Structure formats: C-alpha cells, structure tokens
Amino acid sequence: xxxxxxxxxxxxxxxxxxxxxxxxxxxxxxxxxxxxxxxxxxxxxxxxxxxxxxxxxxxxxxxxxxxxxxxxxxxxxxxxxxxxxxxxxxxxxxx
Amino acid sequence: xxxxxxxxxxxxxxxxxxxxxxxxxxxxxxxxxxxxxxxxxxxxxxxxxxxxxxxxxxxxxxxxxxxxxxxxxxxxxxxxxxxxxxxxxxxxxxxxxxxxxxxxxxxxxxxxxxxxxxxxxxxxxxxxxxxxxxxxxxxxxxxxxxxxxxxxxxxxxxxxxxxxxxxxxxxxxxxxxxxxxxxxxxxxxxxxxxxxxxxxxxxxxxxxxxxxxxxxxxxxxxxxxxxxxxxxxxxxxxxxxxxxxxxxxxxxxxxxxxxxxxxxxxxxxxxxxxxxxxxxxxxxxxxxxxxxxxxxxxxxxxxxxxxxxxxxxxxxxxxxxxxxxxxxxxxxxxxxxxxxxxxxxxxxxxxxxxxxxxxxxxxxxxxxxxxxxxxxxxxxxxxxxxxxxxxxxxxxxxxxxxxxxxxxxxxxxxxxxxxxxxxxxxxxxxxxxxxxxxxxxxxxxxxxxxxxxxxxxxxxxxxxxxxxxxxxxxxxxxxx
Numbered sequence: 001x002x003x004x005x006x007x008x009x010x011x012x013x014x015x016x017x018x019x020x021x022x023x024x025x026x027x028x029x030x031x032x033x034x035x036x037x038x039x040x041x042x043x044x045x046x047x048x049x050x051x052x053x054x055x056x057x058x059x060x061x062x063x064x065x066x067x068x069x070x071x072x073x074x075x076x077x078x079x080x081x082x083x084x085x086x087x088x089x090x091x092x093x094x095x
Numbered sequence: 096x097x098x099x100x101x102x103x104x105x106x107x108x109x110x111x112x113x114x115x116x117x118x119x120x121x122x123x124x125x126x127x128x129x130x131x132x133x134x135x136x137x138x139x140x141x142x143x144x145x146x147x148x149x150x151x152x153x154x155x156x157x158x159x160x161x162x163x164x165x166x167x168x169x170x171x172x173x174x175x176x177x178x179x180x181x182x183x184x185x186x187x188x189x190x191x192x193x194x195x196x197x198x199x200x201x202x203x204x205x206x207x208x209x210x211x212x213x214x215x216x217x218x219x220x221x222x223x224x225x226x227x228x229x230x231x232x233x234x235x236x237x238x239x240x241x242x243x244x245x246x247x248x249x250x251x252x253x254x255x256x257x258x259x260x261x262x263x264x265x266x267x268x269x270x271x272x273x274x275x276x277x278x279x280x281x282x283x284x285x286x287x288x289x290x291x292x293x294x295x296x297x298x299x300x301x302x303x304x305x306x307x308x309x310x311x312x313x314x315x316x317x318x319x320x321x322x323x324x325x326x327x328x329x330x331x332x333x334x335x336x337x338x339x340x341x342x343x344x345x346x347x348x349x350x351x352x353x354x355x356x357x358x359x360x361x362x363x364x365x366x367x368x369x370x371x372x373x374x375x376x377x378x379x380x381x382x383x384x385x386x387x388x389x390x391x392x393x394x395x396x397x398x399x400x401x402x403x404x405x406x407x408x409x410x411x412x413x414x415x416x417x418x419x420x421x422x423x424x425x426x427x428x429x430x431x432x433x434x435x436x437x438x439x440x441x442x443x444x445x446x447x448x449x450x451x452x453x454x455x456x457x458x459x460x461x462x463x464x465x466x467x468x469x470x471x472x473x474x475x476x477x478x479x480x481x482x483x484x485x486x487x488x489x490x491x492x493x494x495x496x497x498x499x500x501x502x503x504x505x506x507x508x509x510x511x512x513x514x515x516x517x518x519x520x521x522x523x524x525x526x527x528x529x530x531x532x533x534x535x536x537x538x539x540x541x542x543x544x545x546x547x548x549x550x551x552x553x554x555x556x557x558x559x560x561x562x563x564x565x566x567x568x569x570x571x572x573x574x575x
Contacts, residue, residue, distance in 0.1 A: 065155035068125035086134040087241035
C-alpha cells in the first residue's frame with residue numbers, strides 16, 4: 001500500500017494534527033516503511049479462514065451493573081490544562 | 096394537510112433512534128448515569144480516557160439490548176463485535192466512540208404502526224450498542240467552549256429503521272411505537288426532554304416512479320413535535336430546490352427549534368471518515384442460547400398483545416385500545432380501574448374525563464392527582480346510581496383540587512342521587528297531580544309534553560333524582 005502525501009495530509013486533518021511541508025517527505029517515507037512491513041501478512045493465504053477480530057480464544061468478560069464512584073469532579077479536573085466552574089475548558093468550537 | 100402541500104411528490108423517511116439504556120452505571124465503566132448531576136462528577140478514568148484504562152462491558156446493558164431486539168421482533172446475533180469509530184471532538188476524550196459497525200448485537204426486525212390507511216409494517220435494519228459522548232456548552236463564553244463528561248460513556252442503543260416511512264405522521268408514529276415498546280420492556284425510560292431518547296431523521300423526496308432523491312439527515316430531534324416540523328420543513332425545502340432546477344446536496348442538517356428551520360451542518364465532502372476497526376480492547380461478544388432464552392422468558396406483555404387482549408376481554412374499540420396501550424403507565428392505570436367494573440364506563444372516564452383534566456393541568460398520568468383507586472371509587476358511584484354522570488364530573492374536579500375521595504365529596508355536597516323508587520314515585524305523583532291539564536293533553540297525543548313532566552320532577556328533586564327512574568316511572572304512570 002502506497003501512502004502518498006495527500007493521504008497523509010487527510011489523516012493529519014482528521015486527527016487535528018498540523019503537518020508542516022518540510023516534514024511531509026520524511027513522515028510519508030516512515031509510514032510507507034511501516035505499511036510495507038505489515039504488508040508481509042498478505043503473503044499468508046487466508047481464503048479458508050473465517051474473519052476474526054481478535055486472536056484470543058477467550059470470552060468477553062462482563063461486569064454487573066453496579067455504581068462505583070472512585071473520582072470526584074475535583075480529581076478528574078486535576079488533569080485538565082484549563083478548567084472553570086467544574087468544566088473542562090477548550091478553545092471555542094464553532095459548529 | 097401535509098399530503099396536499101407535497102402533492103405529486105413521494106416522501107421517503109428513515110430514522111435512527113438513540114435510546115439510553117436504563118442502567119445504573121455506564122457501558123464500559125462503573126460511573127453513575129444520573130441526570131442533572133454536578134458537571135464532571137460522574138467521570139471515571141476510563142470515561143476521561145486516561146492512558147492504560149481498559150473497558151469492561153456492563154452485562155445489564157447487553158441484556159437490555161437483547162430484550163429490546165426481541166421487542167422489535169428482531170434477530171439476535173449470537174456473535175457481535177465492538178468497533179472504534181474514530182473522530183476528533185472535544186467531548187470525546189478517547190478520540191473514538193466504541194460502537195458496533197458490521198456485526199451489531201441485533202439484526203433485522205419490524206414494528207407495526209397505525210396509519211390513516213390501517214396497519215403498516217416498518218422495517219428495523221439493526222440495533223447496536225454504543226457509547227454516548229459528553230456535552231459541550233458553546234454559549235457560556237464568547238471565546239471558549241465548556242465540556243461536561245458526565246454523559247460520556249453512557250450506554251446507548253442505536254435503532255436504525257429501513258426507509259419505510261412516507262409522511263411526517265408515519266415517522267412520528269414509528270418513534271412513538273418504538274418508545275412505547277422500550278418503555279414496556281423497561282430498557283429505556285424514553286424521557287425525551289432529558290435526551291434519553293432522540294432521533295436523527297433522513298428525508299428525501301422524489302416524483303412517483305422516479306428513482307430515490309438525495310437524502311439529508313436532520314440530527315438530534317428530541318420531541319415528536321420537532322420530528323414532525325423538521326420533516327415538513329425539510330421536504331418543502333427539497334421540493335422547492337428541485338422545482339427551481341437546483342439539486343439537493345447530501346448533507347447533515349440541524350433543526351432550529353426556535354425558527355422551525357433546518358440549516359446545513361456539514362456537507363458530504365466534509366463528511367467524517369470514521370476509519371472503523373474492531374476495538375482491540377474488547378473481545379467479540381458471544382451469546383449462548385440459554386442466556387437469550389432466559390431473556391425471552393422475561394419479556395412482559397407488549398402493547399400489540401395488550402391491545403388484542405383489551406379488545407377481546409373488554410370489547411373495547413380498536414381506537415380506544417390504541418389510546419390505552421400507547422403508554423405503559425396508561426394501560427397499567429386503566430387495568431387497575433377496569434378490574435370488576437364496566438369497561439365502557441371506565442374507558443370514558445379514563446380517556447375522556449381524566450385525560451382532559453391532565454391536559455388542562457399539563458400533567459402526565461404518572462403524576463395524576465387522582466389515583467386509579469380513587470377513580471375506581473368514583474366509577475363505582477356512577478355504576479350504582481348514586482350520582483349521575485354530570486354530578487360525577489363535578490366530583491372529579493373537586494377530587495382533583497382537594498385530594499379528597501369521591502364518597503367524601505358526594506356526602507359533603509349532598510350530591511347523592513335519589514334512587515329510591517318510593518321517594519321518586521311520590522315526586523312523580525306530585526307533578527302529575529298538579530298538572531291535570533297537561534296530563535290530558537299528553538294522553539290526547541301531545542307527546543312532547545313528556546319532557547315537561549321529567550323536567551318538573553327533576554326540578555322538584557333539586558336535580559338529585561335518578562333521571563332513568565324518573566323517566567321509567569312517568570312513562571309507566573302516563574300509560575296507565
């Protein structure tokens with residue numbers, strides 16, 4: 001799979017990460033080499049294998065519907081770079 | 096009527112309903128789900144997407160999805176997969192929503208709705224489990240957006256219909272029906288004001304015989320009124336565009352509840368590229384037959400079944416039965432009152448008189464000032480002839496104001512109807528004896544005077560005499 005600059009810029013936009021022009025070439029090269037490495041998997045024949053989303057042979061663990069409040073608003077907001085009146089604060093988002 | 100407004104056009108509507116699972120804790124964390132709590136007070140490290148946190152699924156939520164699927168006559172998938180839906184937004188700390196994409200927990204089903212032209216089957220495409228996002232407040236500060244993550248991670252059931260609806264009325268009926276089924280099942284409280292149930296509506300128009308038009312999606316409608324108004328506005332808008340020779344752009348639109356208009360939110364070109372892939376933190380969800388069977392056995396009687404039973408058991412009309420089963424609280428109230436009483440009388444007093452009082456006071460049946468037991472007592476007093484229908488209305492209003500019981504009010508006001516035959520007979524004799532001229536005229540063929548005698552007798556009893564007995568006695572005496 002070829003990872004061109006256009007796809008790279010789109011990916012950057014979707015993740016809200018700005019990519020400067022001088023980094024484009026190197027980043028594109030890096031990503032391509034990762035994809036090439038992963039592409040080796042395609043050499044395995046899988047047409048006789050059911051699609052699987054997980055290779056662990058286990059059942060999904062479930063929990064009971066019990067409330068456990070470990071954190072207060074103060075605790076969780078301690079991680080916020082900016083906060084006000086118990087809210088996280090971010091630059092204005094215009095819809 | 097809307098049908099006239101869009102004459103010559105087909106309307107095609109599909110709906111996605113987001114219904115909050117009625118669970119105490121969130122889908123993948125143990126944070127509480129209470130509405131209206133202090134901002135960010137219900138946020139665990141999982142909900143805030145701190146590094147290294149792992150989701151563990153809530154068993155109750157899985158069960159509610161299965162029960163809802165059964166209620167929607169749908170196929171339950173024994174294996175389903177949780178995917179990551181990737182997008183960047185400030186109220187989604189993970190950077191992705193855990194949802195289900197290719198393999199949802201519930202597959203195809205249907206619900207039946209009532210339309211002008213009788214019953215109609217509306218197809219359900221799927222139901223899947225997913226996380227809700229947090230809440231953004233944009234109007235607190237001109238330069239900042241405030242974020243509350245209390246809702247982040249709460250379990251939602253997304254129910255996707257097939258594009259089977261063809262009018263705003265059908266769309267509203269469909270959402271009403273799904274809401275009612277979920278409320279009967281107890282899987283979602285259906286509280287639209289608090290956002291526990293909201294709808295995204297897809298609308299397109301085309302000329303009959305032509306291929307389908309381009310659709311627009313109107314997001315986040317949280318009342319039946321808004322669903323109706325948004326569809327009417329959107330259909331008109333699209334028809335106008337096409338008639339002008341323009342084309343409809345496929346886009347997401349927002350409904351402005353103040354102006355009643357829809358406006359573009361984002362077009363197809365800016366549409367998200369969600370890059371779905373299976374969440375590596377979560378194994379596939381597998382359901383064994385016993386689990387599904389157990390849930391199947393726990394399904395209560397649903398509106399369609401109750402309706403059939405009411406019609407068979409109490410000879411209700413289809414119209415009355417529909418009103419009664421439209422909501423779980425109403426049917427429960429009705430069945431409480433109707434036990435061992437006259438069904439026709441009870442129907443009139445519940446759907447007629449009680450509803451008009453609730454409407455006037457802007458109340459729902461859950462907080463009715465008159466309990467089912469109290470209404471039953473009132474109906475008893477009508478049934479045994481103690482008070483007339485007219486008096487009962489007066490009593491009901493008084494019950495509503497004072498909270499007193501029917502009997503207490505009847506005694507206090509001296510309302511009770513005279514049903515004693517001897518007492519009424521002496522009233523009637525009195526009337527006939529003091530109007531010998533009129534009695535003669537009546538016997539000579541002036542039938543209209545019958546009403547006069549009844550009126551006089553009622554007057555004499557100060558309105559308390561049982562009208563039926565008065566009528567019967569006068570008829571009997573005049574024919575002697």
